[in-house]
Amino acid sequence: MALFIGKRLLMMLVTMFVTTVIVFSLLEFTPGNVASKTLGPYATQAQKEILYNKLNLDDSLVVRYVRWISVLSGIIKDPVYDPDLKLGYKDSRGDQYFGNFGWSLKYRLPVNDIMWRRLGNTMILAGIAFAIIVPLSLVFGVLSGMREGSALDRSLSYTGITLTSIPEFASATFLLVIFVLMLGWLPGTSNMQNFEPWSWASQMVLPVIVLVLYDFGYVARMVRGSMVEVMTRPYIRTAILKGLPYRQVILKHALRNALIAPFTVILLQIPFLITGVVVTETVFSYPGFGKMLLEAALFGDTALIEAATLIAVFIAVTTQLVGDVGYMYINPRIRFI
C-alpha cells in the first residue's frame, strides 16, 4: 500500500515536471516578448534591451527553466523584484520564499496575491455545484438503473443526453433570457463585489445551475450504467429469489456494488469542472480562477499562466491519486501490489 502510494506520488511529480516543462517552453520559447510585455507598448528599444540583459533572457531555455524552478522553490531571489530595474514591483512576502510564482503583468500584483483569492472563489462556486451534482446524479442514476428500460429510465437517459449536449455558453444564454430578461428574478452578472441590488446568494444561482446542468447528465449516466450492470449479477437474482423485499435488495446488495465504479468518475469531475468553470465564469464575469486564466492567456501574462497551470495540474493529479486510493478502500477485490 505504502509502496503503491509512493509510486503514485513519484508519478505525480513526473507529470507535474513534464507539464511545467511543456508549458514553460511553449510560453517562453521566444523570450523577447517578456521584455516588451513587462515594459508596455511605450518603452523604447533601448529600455527593452537593458531589461532583456538584466533578466538574462538570452540564456537557453533550460537555464531559464531551472531559474524559474529555483525562484519557485525559494532557492534564489526573483530577479524582477531587483530595485535596480526600477519596475516598482513589490511583494509583501519578500523576493525569496518557497512558492514564489513571480509578478502578474496583467493584474500588476504578485501572482500569489491574485491567484489564491481567485482559486478560493472558484472553489466556492465549484464546491456548491459539486454538492448538488453528486447527490442528484446518484439518486437519478440509481433510480433509472434499477429498472432498465422503464419509462423513468428512458426519459432520464434522453434528458441526460440532451443536457450534456448543450454547451455551457448556450445553457447560460438560455438561462439568462429566462431568469433575467423574462422573469427578472436573478442578476445577469455575478461579479461578487457589489451586493447592493442582488445578494451574494442570488448572484451564485445561475453560475451554479449552468455547471450542474452540464455535468449532471454525464455523472447520472455513469451511475446508471454501473447500476444496470450490477442488477444483472447472479447475487441480485439470488437475493430477489430468496424473498428479500425489493427495497432491501437495492439498498443492501445493489447500491454498494454499483457505487464503486462511478466513484472514480465522480472524482474525475473535479478537473473536468475546471473546464466548465472557465466558460461559466466568463459568461457571468465571476472573479474566479478560470476567468483569471483566460485573461492571463489573452494578455500574455506568462508568470500567471505558468502558476495557474501548475496549480490546475496539481489539483488534477491529486484527485486522481485520491481516486485510486479511495477505489482500493471501497472495492475490496482490488489490491495493488
Add this chain to the structure above:
Amino acid sequence: MTDTTSDSAQAMPTNAEQPDRTGWARFFYSIGLLRESPAAMIGLSLVMLWVFIAVFADVITVWGPNEYDYSAISVPPLTVDGHWLGTDISGRDIWSRLAYGARATLTVAPAAILVCYFVGITMGMLAGYYGGWIDSILISRISDIILSFPLIILFIIIITVFGASALNIIVAVTLASSPGIGRIVRGLTLDLRNLEYVSAAQIRGERSLYIMAVELLPNARGPLIVDACLRMGYTVITIGILGFLGLGLPPPDPDWGGMVSESRTMATVPGMAYMPIIPSIAVSSLVIGFNLLADGLREISTRD
C-alpha cells in the same frame, strides 16, 4: 445498453434468418436498423439538416456572412423580407452567418476527428499489439500526462501561443483527444490480439503492419464508430467554446461560439435576446444530433 429499441427488436427476425451481408450492403443494412430507434432518427436528421445547410450555404442564403445591410440593423427574426432570422447589431444577416458557421464547424470538426483517429489508432495499435516498453513508457505514460492536464488550459495555451486558426484548433483537439482514442484502441487490440485469426496471420508470416491494418483494425471498428460520433459532438462543443472565448476561427468569419460571444450582452436586453439565442440553439441541436445518433449506433452495435 438497450432501451428504446428493445421492444421492437424482439419482433425482428432472429439473426439466423438473416442473409450474410458484406461490405456496403452491411453498412446500409446497419443504417436501416437506425429506423427502429426514433431518438437515433431524430439525431440523424438533425445532423443531416446541418450537413445540408453547411454544404449548400451559398445557395440557401441571400446575403454574404460578412455583408452589412445598413438599412436593417438589429432586425428581429421574421419581420423584414430577406433576413428571416433577423440581423445582428452591425446589420449582418444571422441566417447567413449561421449557415456559413455550420460550414466552418462541419469542416473543422470532421478534419480534427480524422487526424485524432489517425494518431490515436496508431498509438493504441502499437501499444496493444507490441506491449512492453512501447506500451508502458512511450504511449500509456504520455497519454496519462496529457489526460491529467485540464484540457481547456491546454487549448488556451496552444491557441494563444500559436494564434487562432482552423489548423491550430485541429492540433489542439488532436492533442487532447488522441490519448483517449489510443486507450480505447489499445484495449480493443489487447482483446483481439490473441484470437486465432491473428495467430494464423502471424504464422503465415504476415508483417505486423498488415496484421494491424487488415486483421485487427476492421474488427475493432464497431466501438470506434460510436466513439467517433460522440467525439464529433464534443468537438463541436470544443470549437464552440473556443469561439466563445475568442480563441476560435479568426474574425470576421462566422463561427457559432463567436456569434454567441459577440452578442452575449444582448441576452438580457429586451427585444435583442434572439441574437445569442439563435446560435446557441444551433450548436446545441447539432451536438444533440451527434449524441442521439451515437446512442442509436451503440444500440445497434451491441445487438449483433
